Every structure is written in structure tokens, then in C-alpha cells.
Amino acid sequence: MVLQKRRRREGTDTEPASVKALRLEVEELKIAKLEAGDPPALVKALSDEVERLKLRDPKLEAGCKTPQGEEKEVKLPTEVWVNVAKKLDPNEVCSFALVSKQLREAQVLAGRKLVTRPVWNGGLSLTNFTEDWCAYWSRKVIEDHTDPELIKRVLYVAAGQGYLQVFEKYWSQGPQEKLSKLWDIETCRFAAYGGHLEVLKWLRAKGCPWGISTSSWAAHGGHLEVLQWMRAQHPPCPWGSNLCYFAALKGHLEVLRWARSQGCPWDGRAPRAAARDGQLEVLVWLINEGCPYSKRKCRRAAEEGGERAREVWERAREFLEWLEE
Structure with missing residues (x-):
């Protein structure tokens, strides 16, 4: 040069x-x-x-x-x-x-499919979106002109990936009535699902709403520490039987144990979820703890879950027969 x-x-x-x-x-x-x-x-x-x-x-x-x-x-x-x-x-x-x-x-x-609009593939993976990508779109945002739905989706990615600096740098300033329109209950849900406690704390401090789905998705991700913090707030984040369902589905037994010790409700969907995903330890624990279940529905769920789930159900059935003796 x-x-x-x-x-x-x-x-x-x-x-x-x-x-x-x-x-x-x-x-x-x-x-x-x-x-x-x-x-x-x-x-x-x-x-x-x-x-x-x-x-x-x-x-x-x-x-x-x-x-x-x-x-x-x-x-x-x-x-x-x-x-x-x-x-x-x-x-x-x-x-x-x-x-x-x-x-x-x-x-x-080049023979590639021409895609000019992002489309949700039904999954929750956000691994292909970098912090720089979120920062770039946050810089380009003009609250009065940018489509709020576009902004929300950028924030979903930042929350789900735990990009706290993006929130602190680009979303700490501005009229609160405008900023409050840029996120919703889904933003907290993505942070909880990713287990990003610091992001969740920041969002709540800024008034971002949460709900039953927030606690359910924290359980889905197996994030006990996040769930414990959420329930320790005043008022605590609400929860419901979906929490036990998701924890059972993903085999998060520690989350289940703690949630039940705190009075979280459950129903017959939890054993079916464990049976469908082949979570034997969880299934046995649920039944042993008195969770309502149906043998017929659990068997059907196991059949839908594939070979591994069917094998698990056969082993669980032996436990049930012993339990009923």
C-alpha cells in the first residue's frame, strides 16, 4: 500500500x-x-x-x-x-x-433455491445467527419505521443465544413506551429455553412480560437454576402442568423433582411423554410418586415413539406389574 x-x-x-x-x-x-x-x-x-x-x-x-x-x-x-x-x-x-x-x-x-424471505422451519435452533448479525440489525432499527415483527424476531434470536451485550448496547436507550412494543412474552421464553439467566434478568428489569410458557420452556431446556430464579421473584413466574410434561419428555428428572417439591401441578400427559421418548427412569419415578397415568395410553405413546420407546415400555410394564402385586 x-x-x-x-x-x-x-x-x-x-x-x-x-x-x-x-x-x-x-x-x-x-x-x-x-x-x-x-x-x-x-x-x-x-x-x-x-x-x-x-x-x-x-x-x-x-x-x-x-x-x-x-x-x-x-x-x-x-x-x-x-x-x-x-x-x-x-x-x-x-x-x-x-x-x-x-x-x-x-x-x-448455481442451482440453489432462491430464498428472499426467512421462513421458520418449525425448530428452535438459533445456532446459525451470530451476535454480530443481531448487532447489525439492532443498529439499523428505526422505531418509527421498521416493522415491529422484524425487530421482535431479531430480539428472539438475541435472547435465545444469550447475546446480553446486544441488549445492553442497543436496547437500553429510547422511550420506554416504544421499546416496550419491540418485545413480548416470546422474548423471555427464548431466553429461558436457552438457559440465559442474565438476559432474562435484564429483560424483566426492562418490563418484558413472561408467563406460563416461560417456565415450561425453561423446564424443556432442563435449566433448573433459571427456573428457581423465576419462581423466587415477586410475584413468581406462573407455571402449570406443561412444565412437568416438558421435563418428562426431555428426561429432566431433577427439574421434575424440584418442581413437584414446590407444588407444580402435573397430569397424565407427563407419563405418556416419558413413555413416548423412552425416558424409563422418569416414567418409573412419575408412577412411583403417584402421577396419574393410563397403561393403554402409555403403551400407545411408546408405540408411536419407535423401537427404543417400545423397549423402555416393556421394561416399565414389568415394574408396573410388580407394583400392582
């Missing part, structure tokens, strides 16, 4: 403007990719494609000069972006397509 500046001052810089512009764009893309937290492999793939293009087109490397005034901004050819699009993770195709029309065309040419 220093040598290039010296050459420009001395008038000895013979590198054509097209090459310089291309080189500059590549460097900017590298920086943008790294700041966005993209894998270095993707950056390297982009650089390799540019170098291959330069070797293929001798005009760029040899220094073919264009007439004065005819120089235009150099953009990477679509075929370069096609090769980049082929290497994208499935969770990156939407962001890639939203950049420009050229990148959407490249995505189609």
Missing part, C-alpha cells in the same frame, strides 16, 4: 485503474465478510475466484488501458458469484440473495 502511494506521487504507478478497482473491491469484500463473522473459507474462496479470473483474462493482469473517461466501476462478474453461491451454507442463501439482483441471479445459476 505504501509503495503504491509512493508510485502515485512519483507518477510511476502503471497499474491500470481496472485492476486497482478490482483489487480494492476484493479487499473491501474481505473486510465485510470478516466483520460479518463469515467463515474464512468463504473469503478464501472468493479470493481464489478473483485470481482465477485475472489469469483467464490477460487484459486485467497485463494492464490494458482504457480510453480517458471510459473507465467504469469494476464489478465482479456473475460467474464469480455463482461459484461463491455454490459454497454457501443453506442458512446463508437468504442473506446472499437480498444483497443485489446480480447475486440473486448467481444463486439461481
Whole structure:
């Protein structure tokens, strides 16, 4: 870089403007990719494609000069972006397509499905969203103009991933009546499900609501410490029989024991959930502790749960026969 500046001052810089512009764009893309937290492999793939293009087109490397005034901004050819699009993770195709029309065309040419709107896949995995991604969208938010539903979903991700700094840096300021519209009961639920106690504390201090589903999803994730804190508040976070159902489904026996010791309600769904997921220890404990159950429904649940669940039910049935003697 220093040598290039010296050459420009001395008038000895013979590198054509097209090459310089291309080189500059590549460097900017590298920086943008790294700041966005993209894998270095993707950056390297982009650089390799540019170098291959330069070797293929001798005009760029040899220094073919264009007439004065005819120089235009150099953009990477679509075929370069096609090769980049082929290497994208499935969770990156939407962001890639939203950049420009050229990148959407490249995505189609690469044989990738064109996705321009994020769609919930029915799961709760948020592992593909980085803290930088949440920070980027938080910076772009304009409370008066940005769709509140978009903002809420960014906050769901930040809560579910435990990105406390995103909340502290970008959501601590502003009129409370506006900020309070940007989150709802689901925000606390995602924080509880992820076991992010500090995020949950911050949200509650800012007035973010919670409810029965919050405690249920803390149990679903097996986060006993989070659940204990929630119940120690004044007033405590409400709970219901769904808590025991989710804890049984996921085999979180310690959560079940503590919840029942504190008077959390349960019903016949808990044994069925344990039977369906093959949680033998939980199933035996529930029945031994007097949880209502139906043999017929538990057997049906085990059959729906697959081979492992059926094996567990057969072992549990022996316990039940012994219990009834």
C-alpha cells in the first residue's frame, strides 16, 4: 500500500485503474465478510475466484488501458458469484440473495433455491445467527419505521443465544413506551429455553412480560437454576402442568423433582411423554410418586415413539406389574 502511494506521487504507478478497482473491491469484500463473522473459507474462496479470473483474462493482469473517461466501476462478474453461491451454507442463501439482483441471479445459476424471505422451519435452533448479525440489525432499527415483527424476531434470536451485550448496547436507550412494543412474552421464553439467566434478568428489569410458557420452556431446556430464579421473584413466574410434561419428555428428572417439591401441578400427559421418548427412569419415578397415568395410553405413546420407546415400555410394564402385586 505504501509503495503504491509512493508510485502515485512519483507518477510511476502503471497499474491500470481496472485492476486497482478490482483489487480494492476484493479487499473491501474481505473486510465485510470478516466483520460479518463469515467463515474464512468463504473469503478464501472468493479470493481464489478473483485470481482465477485475472489469469483467464490477460487484459486485467497485463494492464490494458482504457480510453480517458471510459473507465467504469469494476464489478465482479456473475460467474464469480455463482461459484461463491455454490459454497454457501443453506442458512446463508437468504442473506446472499437480498444483497443485489446480480447475486440473486448467481444463486439461481448455481442451482440453489432462491430464498428472499426467512421462513421458520418449525425448530428452535438459533445456532446459525451470530451476535454480530443481531448487532447489525439492532443498529439499523428505526422505531418509527421498521416493522415491529422484524425487530421482535431479531430480539428472539438475541435472547435465545444469550447475546446480553446486544441488549445492553442497543436496547437500553429510547422511550420506554416504544421499546416496550419491540418485545413480548416470546422474548423471555427464548431466553429461558436457552438457559440465559442474565438476559432474562435484564429483560424483566426492562418490563418484558413472561408467563406460563416461560417456565415450561425453561423446564424443556432442563435449566433448573433459571427456573428457581423465576419462581423466587415477586410475584413468581406462573407455571402449570406443561412444565412437568416438558421435563418428562426431555428426561429432566431433577427439574421434575424440584418442581413437584414446590407444588407444580402435573397430569397424565407427563407419563405418556416419558413413555413416548423412552425416558424409563422418569416414567418409573412419575408412577412411583403417584402421577396419574393410563397403561393403554402409555403403551400407545411408546408405540408411536419407535423401537427404543417400545423397549423402555416393556421394561416399565414389568415394574408396573410388580407394583400392582
